[in-house]
Amino acid sequence: MGKAAFEAFLSFVPTLFNALDEGARNNQDLLFYNAPLVLMFHAAAFADPVDSYIAATYAMLAAEAQGLGSCMIGSVAPVIKNSNKIKEKYGIPAINQPGLAIAIGHPAVQYRRGVQRTLASVKFI
Numbered sequence: 001m002g003k004a005a006f007e008a009f010l011s012f013v014p015t016l017f018n019a020l021d022e023g024a025r026n027n028q029d030l031l032f033y034n035a036p037l038v039l040m041f042h043a044a045a046f047a048d049p050v051d052s053y054i055a056a057t058y059a060m061l062a063a064e065a066q067g068l069g070s071c072m073i074g075s076v077a078p079v080i081k082n083s084n085k086i087k088e089k090y091g092i093p094a095i096n097q098p099g100l101a102i103a104i105g106h107p108a109v110q111y112r113r114g115v116q117r118t119l120a121s122v123k124f125i
Helices: 005-025 052-066 076-081 084-089
Strands: 037-043 069-073 096-103
Touching: 005 076, 037 052, 052 069, 052 096, 069 076, 076 084, 076 096
Parallel strands: none
Antiparallel strands: 037 096, 069 096
């Protein structure tokens, strides 16, 4: 992690924790927005951290194929990483690297059609 990313991280995490704490006191789920299903992805300590991102992406595609909506939540990782209590609650081994969470539910908005795109031409040789 570079210096700029680290400084951004340091300013983001306390703000996140304060917002989550305030939301919890007001009985609001500001992390998962009361989603009926949340999938948490994590990887073994020796695995590439990107592995959990790849698995999460496929889970999002599968949910979409079933007509469900999904939202990738990356801010879960710092919360889980710094709390063995949360890891224990959700059955995540203490040595595993937290990755992403995916909130899954029925979308509030149904689109009538997808975005029309002009795809680049492909030349087969």
